[in-house]
Amino acid sequence: MKLKDTSILITGGAIRVGRGLAEALAAQGCRLALHCNRSVTEAEALAKNLRRQGINVCVLKCDLLKPRAGEILIKRALQALGRLDILINNAAVFNKESLIISTEKQIRETIALNLTTPVLLTRAFAKIAKKGRIINILDQRIAGVEAGLAGYLLSKKALADFTRIAALELAPDITVNGVAPGPVLPPANIREKAGKIPLNRRPSMADLAEAVIFLLKSEAITGQIIFVDGGQHLVGNKSVNRDSQSVFYETK
Helix, strand or coil: CCCCCCEEEECCCCCHHHHHHHHHHHHCCCEEEEEECCCHHHHHHHHHHHHHCCCCEEEEECCCCCCCHHHHHHHHHHHHHCCCCEEEECCCEEEECCCCCCCHHHHHHHHHHHHHHHHHHHHHHHHHCCCEEEEEECCHHHHCCCCCCHHHHHHHHHHHHHHHHHHHHHCCCEEEEEEEECCCCCCCCCCCCCCCCCCCCCCCHHHHHHHHHHHHHCCCCCCCEEEECCCHHHCCCCCCCCCCEEEECCCC
């Protein structure tokens, strides 16, 4: 697929990874719908900056935990951009708490946002897109297990499996792939060691964007997950942090 002039919806597109992907895809000449929830100010500032560069971009505020939110968001993106070629499921919540300390509400919301929402967005996208691409943003942690992340890891591991399921079901018209980043952008309010990286180099946002662009351009790849983590998934994460901490990436 040639990316110039394609229309892309990025969930959680206002900050961090979502913002980095938006900037990289704007450089490819894409038209963008940036989803946000709480980060409206950041989304509008990013959109304003991209418009100065001649990019067609809109901001769509939506609480993805609301009923029919995925279907509504897809329809709004289609209406705003005229067509929709690519969906990037990036919005996620990261709760770092022990299984005992975590609340039922946290577990339910983590699974709802990180897993159920991408599933429903994929379903809605597939209904309106004759051909297209879907990218699910995962986490290198899906290669192993780690204490204190039960809800988060369960949701991301299941999303990885869904990536392969959807790839088979939606072929040949829609490809579905995933990228599993390592410590590209560590949470700003948690001091967390990156862990052992075999390549002795932290992956960058540019590395992650390059992997996403590669998958979007490919005509022959579906159901694949690319780890962008310097090989970290090969050695696993030995660290255990039982502190009760929560950080939201971008439900946002």
